[in-house]
Amino acid sequence: MKTASVRTRVKFCGLTRAGDVRLACELGVDAIGLVFAENSPRRLQIEESRALRQAIAPLVNLVALFSDNPPEQVREIVRLLRPGALQFHGNEEDAFCRSFGIPYIKAVAMGDGTSPVDTRALHARYPHAAALLYDSHVPGGAGGGGKPFDWKRLPGDNTKPVMVAGGLNATNVYDLITQRAPWAVDVASGIESAPGIKDGDKMRAFVAEVHRADCNNEHESGYRLPTQGHCG
Numbered sequence: 707m708k709t710a711s712v713r714t715r716v717k718f719c720g721l722t723r724a725g726d727v728r729l730a731c732e733l734g735v736d737a738i739g740l741v742f743a744e745n746s747p748r749r750l751q752i753e754e755s756r757a758l759r760q761a762i763a764p765l766v767n768l769v770a771l772f773s774d775n776p777p778e779q780v781r782e783i784v785r786l787l788r789p790g791a792l793q794f795h796g797n798e799e800d801a802f803c804r805s806f807g808i809p810y811i812k813a814v815a816m817g818d819g820t821s822p823v824d825t826r827a828l829h830a831r832y833p834h835a836a837a838l839l840y841d842s843h844v845p846g847g848a849g850g851g852g853k854p855f856d857w858k859r860l861p862g863d864n865t866k867p868v869m870v871a872g873g874l875n876a877t878n879v880y881d882l883i884t885q886r887a888p889w890a891v892d893v894a895s896g897i898e899s900a901p902g903i904k905d906g907d908k909m910r911a912f913v914a915e916v917h918r919a920d921c922n923n924e925h926e927s928g929y930r931l932p933t934q935g936h937c938g
């Protein structure tokens with residue numbers, strides 16, 4: 707039997723319904739992203755997020771997303787939801803991001819730029835980031851826009867796990883994984899029928915394509931642990 711020697715982690719982001727959360731967990735995603743950024747159509751109120759939290763299966767990570775939210779709001783969400791990681795999309799600096807005592811992911815705005823990413827500068831600016839998420843928003847803009855950036859701009863000299871987002875869906879995630887082998891992929895609109903409303907068929911197709919890519923991927927990324935997942 708053919709086996710996958712690596713496994714790409716999957717984060718589904720911007721869920722707003724408990725049923726979608728349950729299906730995502732059944733499909734085997736690694737993380738569920740709940741959005742608390744003010745400018746998002748997927749933004750949750752704290753009360754509704756508690757029901758979603760309860761729908762997350764054991765061993766599946768909860769990631770809480772922010773974009774320049776006030777610290778007391780972040781603290782309140784950390785207290786109530788106990789996320790496994792925080793994700794910051796705004797102009798937050800390292801000291802702020804790490805001050806909540808939970809591993810953090812920093813989103814890097816790839817925008818419409820063409821210049822190479824200065825990985826050294828990024829690592830110096832966010833020394834305590836657990837991972838960097840390369841996403842297609844413009845600096846200061848919101849995520850979840852459903853538009854990819856040019857993956858050739860992904861840096862090759864990372865010393866932190868690389869996550870990729872921006873316009874991913876079941877038709878392009880295979881190419882991303884086989885071309886660039888990120889540690890994790892992150893998707894919001896590519897698995898939706900409307901902002902915040904996930905589509906079961908699109909979720910299934912996305913996970914199936916990640917699995918297919920992992921089973922065909924010869925590329926060994928320095929950010930992955932070897933695993934032996936079965937490919938059928």
Ligand SMILES: O=C(O)c1ccccc1NCC(=O)[C@H](O)[C@H](O)COP(=O)(O)O
Binds near residue numbers: 747748851
């Ligand atoms: O999803 C949002 O509405 C959002 C708003 C403000 C900041 C971040 C936001 N989402 C961040 C994500 O992690 C998305 O999954 C990521 O940007 C990819 O989105 P998409 O291109 O729709 O797959």
